[in-house]
Each structure stands twice: as C-alpha cells, then as structure tokens.
Amino acid sequence: MTDHPPESACHRAMRRLFDFLDGELADADDAALRAHLAECRDCLAHAEFERTVLAAVAAQRGGAPLPEATRARVMAALEEAGLS
Amino acid sequence: MYSMAESAPIPAPDFRETALPFLPDVYRFARSLTRDAADADDVVQETFLRALRSWRTFIPGSDCRRWLFTICRNVYLRSRERAERQVALDDGDDEAIAAVQAHAGWVRDGTDVLLARLDLGPAISAALDELSEPFRSAVVLVDLEDHSYEEAAAILEVPVGTVRSRLFRARRLLQERLARFAQDAGFTTSPAGGMR
Numbered sequence: 001m002t003d004h005p006p007e008s009a010c011h012r013a014m015r016r017l018f019d020f021l022d023g024e025l026a027d028a029d030d031a032a033l034r035a036h037l038a039e040c041r042d043c044l045a046h047a048e049f050e051r052t053v054l055a056a057v058a059a060q061r062g063g064a065p066l067p068e069a070t071r072a073r074v075m076a077a078l079e080e081a082g083l084s
Numbered sequence: 085m086y087s088m089a090e091s092a093p094i095p096a097p098d099f100r101e102t103a104l105p106f107l108p109d110v111y112r113f114a115r116s117l118t119r120d121a122a123d124a125d126d127v128v129q130e131t132f133l134r135a136l137r138s139w140r141t142f143i144p145g146s147d148c149r150r151w152l153f154t155i156c157r158n159v160y161l162r163s164r165e166r167a168e169r170q171v172a173l174d175d176g177d178d179e180a181i182a183a184v185q186a187h188a189g190w191v192r193d194g195t196d197v198l199l200a201r202l203d204l205g206p207a208i209s210a211a212l213d214e215l216s217e218p219f220r221s222a223v224v225l226v227d228l229e230d231h232s233y234e235e236a237a238a239i240l241e242v243p244v245g246t247v248r249s250r251l252f253r254a255r256r257l258l259q260e261r262l263a264r265f266a267q268d269a270g271f272t273t274s275p276a277g278g279m280r
C-alpha cells in the first residue's frame with residue numbers, strides 16, 4: 001500500500017494541461033494554471049511542447065473538399081431511395 | 085364543413101434544405117475518420133441513406149450537423165467490420181500526466197532536439213493514419229473539427245470524461261509516434277550513418 005503524498009503544484013498543473021490548452025478550464029482554474037506556468041520553467045516547457053504538437057495536428061484541418069463525383073453519387077442514391 | 089382534424093400538419097423539415105447542406109462537412113469528417121477517399125465515399129453515401137430512412141426521428145430545430153456526425157461515426161465503425169475494442173482507459177488526468185512524463189523523458193535523452201527538427205505536418209498525418217479507434221474519432225472531433233469536449237461527447241454518445249480520456253490517450257499515442265519518427269530520422273541523418 002502506498003500513501004499518497006501531497007500532490008505537488010506541478011502535478012496539479014499538468015493534470016489540467018490539455019484542458020487548459022483546449023480552453024476548457026473555468027476562469028479560476030485557468031488563472032491558477034497561467035500563474036503556475038509563469039513561475040515554473042519545467043511546466044512551461046511541457047506546455048510549449050504540447051501546444052506545438054496540438055498546433056501541428058490542427059494544421060491538418062480543413063483538408064478534403066467534397067468531390068463533385070461524390071456529391072452526384074450520393075444524390076443519385078438518395079433519389080433512388082425516394083428523396084423527392 | 086371542415087372538421088377539426090383538418091388542421092394542417094406541422095411541416096417536417098425538408099431533407100434537402102436541412103440535411104444536404106452538411107454534405108461537405110460530413111464528407112470532411114468521413115475523410116478524417118477513414119483516411120481514404122474511396123472509403124469516405126462509401127461512408128458518406130451510407131450516412132445520408134440512413135439519415136433519409138430515419139428522417140422522421142430527427143427533431144426539428146435540433147442540431148442536424150451533430151445528428152449526421154453521430155450517424156456517420158456509427159456507419160464508419162460498422163464499416164470496419166470488427167466491433168470497437170473496449171479499451172481500458174486511465175482517467176484523463178493520468179493520461180495528461182503520462183504525456184508530460186513522456187516529454188520529460190525526451191528532454192533527458194535528446195529526442196526533443198530531434199523532434200524540433202522533424203517536419204511535423206507529414207509526421208502528424210502518418211501518425212493519424214496509424215491511430216486506432218476510439219482514439220482517432222476523439223482527435224478528429226476535438227482537434228480537427230474543433231468541437232468542445234461536450235459537443236464531442238454528444239456526437240460519440242459517451243460521457244465527457246470518456247471523451248477526455250480517449251482524447252488525451254490519443255494525443256499521447258500521437259506524440260509517441262512523432263518521437264519515434266524523430267528518432268528514426270535522427271539515425272538516418274546522423275553523420276555516422278553516412279553511406280560508403
């Protein structure tokens with residue numbers, strides 16, 4: 001059995017890192033995390049790394065426009081299925 | 085003489101006007117899920133056929149795009165012929181900590197230097213190809229389609245906490261792939277590995 005040590009400030013901040021980067025934190029939690037990052041170089045380095053990866057994923061957005069052939073195929077199938 | 089029963093029925097929302105405008109959105113979502121143009125065509129067609137068949141169940145005024153995304157994701161899962169593996173997941177908090185700890189390891193062993201040199205675009209695309217369900221759907225909805233955790237939970241029909249743990253695990257898997265690509269690239273470009 002292990003005793004849970006009191007949670008460190010870093011641990012508490014990093015558990016919420018993705019929520020923070022996704023803008024999902026309530027205002028008070030968001031402010032607390034920002035304050036921690038302002039004074040902790042290690043956590044700031046992790047945050048910057050995760051932000052870079054998320055930005056690279058987000059850069060894959062938007063991709064494929066609907067091909068005309070696909071639209072035509074779907075419309076034909078829908079009309080055959082009774083779309084008036 | 086007019087009977088009371090003759091009052092006009094409430095017009096159902098028109099499928100062409102309400103659902104079809106989301107065809108490009110559903111196509112983009114299907115492309116992200118399937119990672120393949122031909123598979124996306126099949127999934128989109130089946131999604132709209134199924135939507136048309138169950139159009140009576142669509143609640144007028146509700147979010148039609150979200151409704152279509154839910155159908156699309158179910159069609160996609162079924163198209164893969166094997167049921168979604170039930171994956172035992174840590175809580176989202178633990179996944180977030182694991183991602184941070186992985187990064188800490190790369191800082192110690194120098195992988196972070198290689199990562200900084202990696203061309204992230206193609207690497208992310210390759211990593212997304214390899215990502216399995218239910219992780220890919222979570223990343224596609226939140227990171228590519230820009231949905232909130234709550235919206236993604238509604239589309240996936242799971243609790244928000246489940247979206248969060250799938251999403252964070254997915255990000256950890258993605259960054260582990262990136263680290264591996266970076267390490268492989270590092271080896272191939274190291275001077276010691278030169279040919280002849």
Ligand SMILES: [Zn+2]
Pocket residue numbers: 009010011013036040041042043044
């Ligand atoms: Zn810290």
